[in-house]
Amino acid sequence: MQIQYLHWNAAQGWRGANALREPAQVVLYFGSRDGLADGGRYRELRGLYPDSHIVGCSTGGQIHGDDISDEEIVAVALRFAHTQVRLVHETLESRDASRACGVRLARQVAAADLAGVFVLSDGLNVNGNELIAGITEVLGPDLLVTGGLAGDGTRLEQTLVGADGEPSPNRVAAIGFYGASFRIAHGCAGGWDVFGPRRKVTKSNGSVVAELDGEPPLDLYTRYLGEEEAAAMPSSGLAFPLRIHDEAEPDRQIVRSVFAVDHSTRALTFAADIPEGCTAQLMRANFDSLAAGAGEAGRQARNALSGGIGGDKLAILVSCTGRRKVMGQRTQDELDAVAAELGEDVVRIGFYSYGEIAPPAASGRSELHNQTMTVTMIAEAAV
Amino acid sequence: MHRLLARQIRQATDESGQVDLTRLGELVSAAYDEGDSDRRRTDRAITLMIDELEQTHQRAEQDLLRAREFLDSIIENIPIAVFAKDAKDSRYVLLNRAGEEYYGMPREEMLGKIPEQIFPEGIARVVSEQDRRVVDSGTPMFLEGHLLEVGVKGHDRVVNSRKLLIRDGNGAPQYLVGVIEDVTERITNQERISHLAHHDALTDLPNRSAFNAELSERLERAQKAPTSFAVLSLDLDRFKEVNDVFGHPVGDMLMRAAAERLAAESDGAFVARIGGDEFMILMPDDVCREEVLGLGERLVEAIGNELAVDDYLSRVGLSVGIALYPDDGADAATLLANADSALYRAKREGRGRVCFFESEMDQELRDRRLLVHDLRQALEQNQLLVYFQPQARMDGEVIGFEALLRWNHPTRGFVPPDQFIPLAEENGLIIEIGEWVLREACREAASWPRPLQVAVNLSPVQFQAGDLEGSIHQILLETGLAPTRLEVEITEGVLIGDFTRALNLLRRLKALGIRIAMDDFGTGYSSLSYLQSFPFDKIKIDRSFISNLEASPQSAEIVRAVLSLAHALNMPVVAEGVETEAQRAFLAREACEEMQGYLIGRPDLIGRYLDLVGVTVERRLYA
Structure with a gap:
């Protein structure tokens, strides 16, 4: 595999070494909602790569190498030696249609030699859990599906995904990689710790939690954040995700971030469903534990990637906007930690998301996560 | 240098290596702010968490205390x-x-x-x-x-x-x-329950099950060591009348007094009340016949003395039947049955007697049981028949029929009604049989072209038990017979016993339009008060007076007296058993209204009287 890295800024436009000997099969790009919304960047990329699949999304910050940027748009163009690539996409009609949307995507991408899937989805209007359940329902639990939900900084207003077209809301895209040479590996970790008492989810409807221990959850968050920071809900609430413990699936590690606030009912909307009757516990983290978590994700991915790789190696980092919110300028630390684990020979690109898609550990069925760093490594076997 | 500061310096340095101090200051300041806010959040979270955990702890302690108090109060109370x-x-x-x-x-x-x-x-x-x-x-x-x-x-x-x-x-x-x-x-309750299970509540004497257990034990003992003993079956005479006349409370007191006397006299014997007015006594082993008879007679005498009960002086009697082990039976069932048949004989021979079992009693009793058994089958196997006997005015015009029950047994032939009807009355079969007769008679009469009367006899037992009014009503509805064509004949036995109940029932039947006839008048008590108490539609003079009309002047006088009494009360009279023209002529002269007897026609299947009911043979055949 060959990788061409390029980036865009307002002053200089697109820049990047022309490293590909043959036309790219797929181009991945990430940018802020404001940077992508007018479709100009997509059209420019289409001009540069007239025959390639071009797929990208809005974010809460772009990652390339060791840097985080809000203004620059980052992209990689990929050319595989033996791997075939297919890009499919669907429009999400409604939140309730998420599972069906996943099923449709998976049917389009499915093939006997399918070796891995990377998904980019609208980040606010989707039920991410259901979307992934729809995909794995068709593809089975053994095929690795990773990816992320598009972001919108800490505004939580609108997210965009583009797949061979200008980026738009309510879009879900999946890249399928085919062939025996394709190598994919992943890591996923958080670095958060639970604290305080366990609380009962006494009233909830889908992803909207109306009561925790009989109390509106906004009251709890206001107490913990202080009035000043609570005014910045929901983004300030990202500092305190919930660890959900469901009696029905005691072994599942579920972490959920706040996505929306209803100030009249003082209810909170989370990134995915939180069933009534399960228990919830607040989580918190410090700079060091989050960085250590990210390093753990990098180590998992690196260890999972088999040897005998020929050509370039790409790591796509999808990290949660909530982590960046907590870490501020120290966010760099988690990128450093991943870099230290992956080594110098891996090209790193990625974005801050509203949800991460990967199996929870080194193996298992893909799920939606919040507040994790997920690392997807892509490469091809040496011939 | 701190990693972050190094990064900040790098970010504030331009391509020529110049450090922008303002930019660096901004970055450092922002990092301080981030650190402060993170620390504040952490401090706040820790404080709150401690509070919350403290509250949780207190709640848990309170829960524990409440649980403890709850358990304490249960254990305490x-x-x-x-x-x-x-x-x-x-x-x-x-x-x-x-x-x-x-x-x-x-x-x-x-x-x-x-x-x-x-x-x-x-x-x-x-x-x-x-x-x-x-x-x-x-x-x-x-x-x-x-x-x-x-x-x-x-x-x-x-x-x-x-x-x-x-x-x-x-x-x-x-x-x-x-x-x-x-x-x-x-434990006291268990003992009481056990006592109640084996004793009669009214007299506190052992009950039937205790008696049976005692008898079994005796028989078992007797098998191991041969001996003899006596089983006495006792029945209070006229006790039912006391109950009827004075009511149950007095009856109960009398029963207790009688039980006390029996127990007092039968020293050393096992005395049990086995139900109603029946008692059983087991005498000790190896007593001789004379001793048994002596006890029986003493008991009859003791009970026969006046019993003073709650200001009432009442006299009841006692009949005793005796069976001896092993002569009269080697097992419980035989001994009991034979003591019973001895008792039956004692009662039949005039009550107040003591009878030993004799083997011909056994035969007699068995015959009766067999007859009852056959009677039960008679209904199911259609052996019962209804005969009809015409009733006519004195000029010979037939105005109705009396329905009469007959039993044609496959091997016995026709069983006389005076043999099986009393039996049916004793065991209650008469209720079912009576209803059957009524239904058959009504159905038959309803099919006659001429609207003739049909008379059906009712037994006193039908008045005492069952829903006579309901079943008559039902039968009239079923058969479609007009109530005015039905006549029921009762004897004065219906009115002896529960007079008020019987009278009310008769009034309700009459209100339906049914006619009521007093049967067998002149025999029995023939109490005139019955005639006064109820407006009978007819009086039937017993056949014995009619058959003696010519031979006995007294009979003629009685018939005249009855006729004049009935006429004075505006009640028509039917003479039964009219067999000769002379009898008819006499009755006609004395203005008797109706007659019934061989002169008009003997009881027979209705087929013989088709012309009288208005059916020609041809019509009947092709109808």
Whole structure:
């Protein structure tokens, strides 16, 4: 595999070494909602790569190498030696249609030699859990599906995904990689710790939690954040995700971030469903534990990637906007930690998301996560 | 240098290597702010978390306290003595209120002490030994129904007590828990229930099941060591009349008084009341016939004396039947049946008698039973028939028929009604049979072209039991016979007994339009008060007077008197048993209204009288 890295800024436009000997099969790009919304960047990329699949999304910050940027748009163009690539996409009609949307995507991408899937989805209007359940329902639990939900900084207003077209809301895209040479590996970790008492989810409807221990959850968050920071809900609430413990699936590690606030009912909307009757516990983290978590994700991915790789190696980092919110300028630390684990020979690109898609550990069925760093490594076997 | 500061300097340095101090200051300041806000958030979270955990802890403590109070109050108030001791040294650590009552001392005097410090030496030794045994073996101890050893309740209380071992988390003996339950009342109740199960509630004499058990035991003993004994079956005479006349409360008192006398006279014998006015007595082994007869006669005499009951002086009698083991039977069923048939004979021979069983009684009784058995089958197997006998005016015009029951037995032939009807009345079969006759007669009459009367006899038993009014009503509806065409004939037996009930029933039947005839008038009591109490539609003069009309002037006078009495009361008269023209002529002269007898026609199947009911043979055939 060959990788061409390029980036865009307002002053200089697109820049990047022309490293590909043959036309790219797929181009991945990430940018802020404001940077992508007018479709100009997509059209420019289409001009540069007239025959390639071009797929990208809005974010809460772009990652390339060791840097985080809000203004620059980052992209990689990929050319595989033996791997075939297919890009499919669907429009999400409604939140309730998420599972069906996943099923449709998976049917389009499915093939006997399918070796891995990377998904980019609208980040606010989707039920991410259901979307992934729809995909794995068709593809089975053994095929690795990773990816992320598009972001919108800490505004939580609108997210965009583009797949061979200008980026738009309510879009879900999946890249399928085919062939025996394709190598994919992943890591996923958080670095958060639970604290305080366990609380009962006494009233909830889908992803909207109306009561925790009989109390509106906004009251709890206001107490913990202080009035000043609570005014910045929901983004300030990202500092305190919930660890959900469901009696029905005691072994599942579920972490959920706040996505929306209803100030009249003082209810909170989370990134995915939180069933009534399960228990919830607040989580918190410090700079060091989050960085250590990210390093753990990098180590998992690196260890999972088999040897005998020929050509370039790409790591796509999808990290949660909530982590960046907590870490501020120290966010760099988690990128450093991943870099230290992956080594110098891996090209790193990625974005801050509203949800991460990967199996929870080194193996298992893909799920939606919040507040994790997920690392997807892509490469091809040496011939 | 701190990693972050190095990064900030790098970010504030331009391509020429110049550090933009303003930019660097902004970055450093922002990092301080981020650090401050993170620290504040952390401090806040820690403080809140401590508060919350503290509250949770308090809530948990309160829950625990409440749970403890709840259990304490249950243990305290449970009406069973509960104690707990340290398994090591038997020191008391818990005692509830019932326990204080049981031991007769406040718990302060027991808690923290070992048995030797509390109880007298002998008791303390027993208690400690029990404790050691339970602790060493790990097996619970259960002592059932023992007398109270200590305490103030007195030594007449019976208790069940248990001790069991409770082990700690490592399996080592920790506590001995004991419960002591006062079961005195329960045991008394059990004894009372058992007594009730084997004794008659009214007289407190042994009941039928106790008698049967005693008889079985006697027979069993007799098989091992040959002996003889007597079974007496007793029946109070006229007791039912006392009940009818004076009511059940007086009847009950009389029954108790009679039972006392029987028990007093039968010293050493087993006296049981086996139901209603029946008693059984088992006499001791090896008594001779004379002794048995002597007892029987003494009993008859004792009961025959006036019994003064609650200001009523009443005289009842006693009949006694005796069967002897082994002569009259070697098993319970035979002995009882033979004592019964002896009793039956005693009653039939005039009551107030003592009869020994004789084998021909056995045959007689068996014949009766067989007949009853056959009668039951007669209904199912269509052996019963309804005959019709015409009734006519004195000029010979037939105005109706009397329906008469006949039984044509496949081997016995026609069984005379005076043999089987009393039997049917005795065992209640008459209810079903009577209803069948009524239905057959009504159905037949409803099919006649001429609207003739049909008369049906009703038994006194039908008036006493069952729903006579309901079934007559139902039968009229079913058959479509007009109520005015139905006539029921009753004897004065209907009115003896529950007079008011019978009278009310007759009034309601009459209100339906049914006619009521007084049958067999002139025989029995023929009480004139019955004629006064109810407006009968007809009076039937008994056939015995009619058949003697020519031979006996007295009969003629009686018939004249009855006719003039009936006419004075505006009641038409039917003469039964009219067989000759001379009889008819006499009755016509005396203005008797109607007649019935061989002169008009004998009872027969309706087929013989088709012309009279208006059916020609041809019509009948092709109808």
